[in-house]
Amino acid sequence: MSDIGFVRTEMLPEQAPPASEVGIIGWMRHNLFDGWFNSALTLLSVYFVYKVLAALVPWILSPTWDAGSLAECREILAGLGREGHYAGACWGVINERWIQLIFGFYPAELYWRPIAAFILLGVALAPVLFSDKVPAKLLVFSALYPFIFPWLLWGGTIWGPISALLGFVIGWLVYSAVDKAMSNLVGIIAGTLAAVIWWLVLSGYFVGAMDTIAAIGIEPVESRKFGGFMLSITIGVVAIACSLPLGIVLALGRQSDLMIVKYLCVGFIEFIRGVPLITLLFVASTLLNIFLPPGTDFDIILRVLIMVTLFASAYMAEVIRGGLAALPRGQYEGADSLGLNYWQSQRLIIMPQALKISIPGIVSTFIGVFKDTTLVSIIGLLDPLGLSNAIRADANWNGIVWELYGFIALLFFAFCFGMSRYSMYLERKLHTGHR
Amino acid sequence: MSQLAVEREIDRSKMTVSDEVAIEIVNMNKWYGAFHVLRDINLTVNQGERIVIAGPSGSGKSTLIRCINALEEHQAGKIVVDGIELTSDLKNIDKIRSEVGMVFQHFNLFPHLTVLENCTLAPIWVRKTPRKEAEERAMHFLEKVKIPEQANKYPGQLSGGQQQRVAIARSLCMMPKIMLFDEPTSALDPEMIKEVLDTMIELAEEGMTMLCVTHEMGFARQVANRVIFMDAGQIVEQNEPEEFFNNPQSERTKLFLSQILGH
Numbered sequence: 001m002s003d004i005g006f007v008r009t010e011m012l013p014e015q016a017p018p019a020s021e022v023g024i025i026g027w028m029r030h031n032l033f034d035g036w037f038n039s040a041l042t043l044l045s046v047y048f049v050y051k052v053l054a055a056l057v058p059w060i061l062s063p064t065w066d067a068g069s070l071a072e073c074r075e076i077l078a079g080l081g082r083e084g085h086y087a088g089a090c091w092g093v094i095n096e097r098w099i100q101l102i103f104g105f106y107p108a109e110l111y112w113r114p115i116a117a118f119i120l121l122g123v124a125l126a127p128v129l130f131s132d133k134v135p136a137k138l139l140v141f142s143a144l145y146p147f148i149f150p151w152l153l154w155g156g157t158i159w160g161p162i163s164a165l166l167g168f169v170i171g172w173l174v175y176s177a178v179d180k181a182m183s184n185l186v187g188i189i190a191g192t193l194a195a196v197i198w199w200l201v202l203s204g205y206f207v208g209a210m211d212t213i214a215a216i217g218i219e220p221v222e223s224r225k226f227g228g229f230m231l232s233i234t235i236g237v238v239a240i241a242c243s244l245p246l247g248i249v250l251a252l253g254r255q256s257d258l259m260i261v262k263y264l265c266v267g268f269i270e271f272i273r274g275v276p277l278i279t280l281l282f283v284a285s286t287l288l289n290i291f292l293p294p295g296t297d298f299d300i301i302l303r304v305l306i307m308v309t310l311f312a313s314a315y316m317a318e319v320i321r322g323g324l325a326a327l328p329r330g331q332y333e334g335a336d337s338l339g340l341n342y343w344q345s346q347r348l349i350i351m352p353q354a355l356k357i358s359i360p361g362i363v364s365t366f367i368g369v370f371k372d373t374t375l376v377s378i379i380g381l382l383d384p385l386g387l388s389n390a391i392r393a394d395a396n397w398n399g400i401v402w403e404l405y406g407f408i409a410l411l412f413f414a415f416c417f418g419m420s421r422y423s424m425y426l427e428r429k430l431h432t433g434h435r
Numbered sequence: 436m437s438q439l440a441v442e443r444e445i446d447r448s449k450m451t452v453s454d455e456v457a458i459e460i461v462n463m464n465k466w467y468g469a470f471h472v473l474r475d476i477n478l479t480v481n482q483g484e485r486i487v488i489a490g491p492s493g494s495g496k497s498t499l500i501r502c503i504n505a506l507e508e509h510q511a512g513k514i515v516v517d518g519i520e521l522t523s524d525l526k527n528i529d530k531i532r533s534e535v536g537m538v539f540q541h542f543n544l545f546p547h548l549t550v551l552e553n554c555t556l557a558p559i560w561v562r563k564t565p566r567k568e569a570e571e572r573a574m575h576f577l578e579k580v581k582i583p584e585q586a587n588k589y590p591g592q593l594s595g596g597q598q599q600r601v602a603i604a605r606s607l608c609m610m611p612k613i614m615l616f617d618e619p620t621s622a623l624d625p626e627m628i629k630e631v632l633d634t635m636i637e638l639a640e641e642g643m644t645m646l647c648v649t650h651e652m653g654f655a656r657q658v659a660n661r662v663i664f665m666d667a668g669q670i671v672e673q674n675e676p677e678e679f680f681n682n683p684q685s686e687r688t689k690l691f692l693s694q695i696l697g698h
Contacts, residue, residue, distance in 0.1 A: 331545065333506055334544070335545075337504055337537035337543075337606075338556070338609060339532040339534075353547050430547070432547055
């Protein structure tokens with residue numbers, strides 16, 4: 001029976017892999033020519049891509065940048081011997097109208113304001129998006145930016161945004177005073193109430209009084225002059241920035257043990273998700289005026305912003321709820337057992353993990369909201385799509401379709417692709433091993 | 436399983452039971468819906484006691500120690516921990532939880548934080564300890580559980596045994612007066628059970644008040660001063676380990692011991 005006994009005397013060393021497993025040849029064999037069926041598919045795909053590009057590239061490479069009208073484009077192309085409907089693109093329209101597609105009817109001498117607003121937006125976002133590369137002190141600017149942004153775009157007295165900021169300060173002071181004297185919940189309610197009272201009642205007097213003392217301001221721009229890609233970004237950025245915190249609050253509310261809070265949140269989420277965004281926008285543009293007291297001037301863009309934000313936050317809440325549900329109970333218990341209170345454990349333990357799990361869903365919602373901003377063209381706002389209709393109404397450009405839509409699509413794609421890549425970067429960065 | 440947990444002499448010089456009461460449970464009852472999980476539990480734990488709670492699965496032993504730091508709510512009776520009665524008052528509950536450390540079967544480390552951050556989080560936020568001091572203390576306890584070199588890794592990069600030792604260090608960083616262990620070795624490979632038991636024994640040698648739900652009877656024999664046997668939501672038998680293992684009184688205990696200790 002001694003022949004079953006076996007003892008290894010030396011361990012086998014590691015050996016280099018065969019050539020078919022590594023390098024470019026190995027890669028191609030694995031990914032492109034793995035069997036006859038895959039090889040056939042590869043060749044077919046290459047042929048398909050070739051046909052698409054062969055049709056598209058000549059159309060795009062069309063020397064019509066300086067043309068002043070569609071007829072002129074056709075002449076240029078005919079001069080080159082290119083006839084027919086798809087002979088070439090007419091880029092003259094983009095050359096002539098790209099500024100309008102971006103800024104709408106915003107006064108040309110004030111273009112520096114939206115440009116500054118969006119550059120500063122980048123500065124404000126940097127410490128939030130790249131927390132490990134940008135000094136955290138910049139976060140102070142990020143916190144102030146929501147007050148700078150509307151002031152730069154709409155202009156007017158500087159006391160408006162300062163008064164809005166004061167509302168938060170007052171709310172916070174009341175909250176911390178009441179929180180110490182009484183309970184946390186009462187503090188939150190009292191703080192919110194104080195801020196709302198300030199904004200709705202006292203803020204108007206404050207701004208009026210300060211304006212008579214020191215009238216500092218920049219030229220106001222009316223909402224109806226807003227348009228183009230600037231409008232899309234404004235709505236998109238505000239809706240994205242506000243829907244995330246609102247969504248978190250709604251998701252937590254939906255999981256709350258407090259019955260009333262829970263059913264309020266469930267009702268809100270289910271109602272908003274059950275209604276198409278278009279309906280909400282129509283409510284914002286027409287119906288809301290019926291309910292408001294006559295003579296109230298409630299800015300149309302503000303109304304749209306509120307509706308889009310509410311819409312996005314309902315979706316956001318459900319995405320985040322998915323992340324919360326994916327966390328094991330042990331995480332809550334681990335946090336509880338250390339004596340962390342509800343808000344501490346949410347902020348330090350639960351949310352960082354739930355949000356990380358939800359990143360793909362959150363970014364999908366962001367991208368969806370950003371693209372949905374084009375729906376405002378239906379209620380008469382001149383976003384890029386609305387403008388493209390207006391441009392086609394011009395006799396010079398009547399009949400232009402693909403060039404405008406292509407340009408708009410490219411702009412949207414650049415932003416959405418950027419968000420998508422960022423989310424992948426973030427997921428990689430936050431990956432901390434298994435589990 | 437009847438063998439010893441560690442092959443060494445236990446230093447009993449600091450393992451003294453004082454007269455001061457750490458935990459007092461009086462006529463405590465708990466239901467899950469209609470199911471009566473804990474029935475008339477009466478238990479007094481003095482400071483410095485090392486109690487092992489054993490029993491078949493579903494006997495309510497985990498539920499019992501989870502009631503002590505209010506991870507589970509009891510419906511009748513009284514629980515007093517370190518002089519504070521557990522009521523529905525959240526401030527009392529948070530106070531008790533910060534005095535009572537807990538180690539879970541599945542570690543429940545926070546995977547998005549490094550080992551060091553896991554250990555400093557609660558001292559910084561609950562105890563308001565300055566960060567530097569919290570980090571020094573965390574390193575002290577990580578050295579004690581013999582993994583200071585892993586401080587900057589994430590829990591997901593450690594083995595199960597290492598993770599459980601981090602979990603113990605994390606609890607210790609809150610300087611708890613009482614430690615609860617809920618089957619701390621049940622999710623571990625046999626090779627790693629020993630390193631966790633070692634850590635627990637060292638803790639006992641320093642005089643920590645401990646309540647351990649465990650199937651490690653060797654640990655019970657060597658370290659515990661009292662073994663409690665539970666079945667069907669009640670305490671069936673409790674005794675000193677020597678008596679408990681060699682001379683069990685109830686039939687249920689005898690059956691359980693014969694099954695768990697083998698032949």
